[in-house]
Amino acid sequence: MRILVTGGAGFIGSHLTDRLLDRGFDVYVIDNLSSGSIKNLSKCVSQSNRCRIKICDLKNDDCLFNIDYTPDLIYHLAANPDVRASYQDPQTSFNENILVTFKVLEFMRKRNIKNIIFTSSSTVYGDAIKIPTSEDHPIKPISIYGACKAASEIMIQTYSRLYKINSVILRLANIIGSRSTHGVIYDFINKLRKNPEVLEVLGDGMQKKSYLYIDDTIKAMEMTIDLFNEDVEGLEKVYNLGNEDWITVKEIAEIVIKEMNLGDTKIIYKPYTSDGRGWPGDVKFMLLDIEKIKKELGWRPEKSSREAVIATVKDLLKELFNT
Ligand code: NAD
Numbered sequence: 001m002r003i004l005v006t007g008g009a010g011f012i013g014s015h016l017t018d019r020l021l022d023r024g025f026d027v028y029v030i031d032n033l034s035s036g037s038i039k040n041l042s043k044c045v046s047q048s049n050r051c052r053i054k055i056c057d058l059k060n061d062d063c064l065f066n067i068d069y070t071p072d073l074i075y076h077l078a079a080n081p082d083v084r085a086s087y088q089d090p091q092t093s094f095n096e097n098i099l100v101t102f103k104v105l106e107f108m109r110k111r112n113i114k115n116i117i118f119t120s121s122s123t124v125y126g127d128a129i130k131i132p133t134s135e136d137h138p139i140k141p142i143s144i145y146g147a148c149k150a151a152s153e154i155m156i157q158t159y160s161r162l163y164k165i166n167s168v169i170l171r172l173a174n175i176i177g178s179r180s181t182h183g184v185i186y187d188f189i190n191k192l193r194k195n196p197e198v199l200e201v202l203g204d205g206m207q208k209k210s211y212l213y214i215d216d217t218i219k220a221m222e223m224t225i226d227l228f229n230e231d232v233e234g235l236e237k238v239y240n241l242g243n244e245d246w247i248t249v250k251e252i253a254e255i256v257i258k259e260m261n262l263g264d265t266k267i268i269y270k271p272y273t274s275d276g277r278g279w280p281g282d283v284k285f286m287l288l289d290i291e292k293i294k295k296e297l298g299w300r301p302e303k304s305s306r307e308a309v310i311a312t313v314k315d316l317l318k319e320l321f322n323t
Pocket of ligand 1: 011030081175
């Protein structure tokens with residue numbers, strides 16, 4: 001199988017590329033390196049007979065439309081994943097998420113490419129009425145980023161119906177692990193490296209969310225390929241991909257401080273709203289119902305949210321101190 005990975009130099013995309021190469025697939029990576037890095041693609045670089053990289057911006061037609069590669073499957077990950085920044089700069093979020101997804105879909109239509117797996121987000125649910133939140137819960141984002149993911153989902157599913165494209169949408173919880181360059185753990189470590197005395201936490205620390213380790217994430221993304229076979233046409237699947245438990249931001253701060261061996265750090269909480277959110281558009285409570293993916297794909301997470309946080313702090317500290 002020939003597989004194109006958009007955003008393949010990023011955190012999740014590069015781990016996915018590594019795994020696809022290990023499985024023996026032929027991989028083509030497209031990335032503009034806006035947040036990704038070629039350093040993440042050393043396995044791909046060393047296997048240039050089976051792995052190619054094109055550095056270009058998917059917003060431009062000449063990035064995708066003239067490549068001499070027609071994949072069987074596209075993992076579409078390229079995006080601007082910064083939820084907080086999408087409040088200040090909706091245009092960038094629109095361009096990097098909706099416009100880029102549209103370009104990918106047009107490429108598929110024109111080249112007759114039949115299979116796509118899209119990394120959507122738990123943020124499409126907004127402040128969920130029901131927790132754990134299942135896939136049939138109403139979509140009501142409270143951030144521009146979440147709205148862009150929801151719009152991209154609708155566009156992908158419409159292409160599925162009109163052009164008989166098979167689509168799998170994965171609504172990801174918070175994904176954490178080595179190579180991540182955004183999110184709460186990365187922020188805490190960097191703040192504490194600058195000032196180990198005080199840790200400023202956005203929000204009241206009581207935000208409670210589910211965190212999934214990168215290895216568990218990649219396993220599920222890889223298993224998703226099995227849904228595509230010669231006989232399926234116009235497949236439309238949506239799966240939540242998260243953990244079975246959750247953890248507060250306060251607990252994460254305490255884990256990071258402990259793992260960095262900083263006993264006396266003072267934690268200061270900075271709620272942005274009266275109900276303790278960290279920024280406009282911050283979903284305070286997020287726990288996805290993952291029964292569907294467990295039942296249909298036979299996947300289940302190995303690490304709990306807490307174990308994933310501890311492993312990630314160790315991963316990131318190792319990366320930071322080795323560079
Ligand atoms: P990331 O920023 O590390 O990866 C995104 C990659 O896309 C980067 O390598 C970036 O350079 C590339 N990119 C962005 N705009 C591009 C463009 N116009 N043209 C070409 N390349 C472009 O982020 P990530 O955490 O690896 O996220 C991967 C996907 O998973 C994204 O779609 C994100 O929205 C989604 N997701 C991530 C999380 C999470 O917790 N990390 C949660 C939910 C959903």
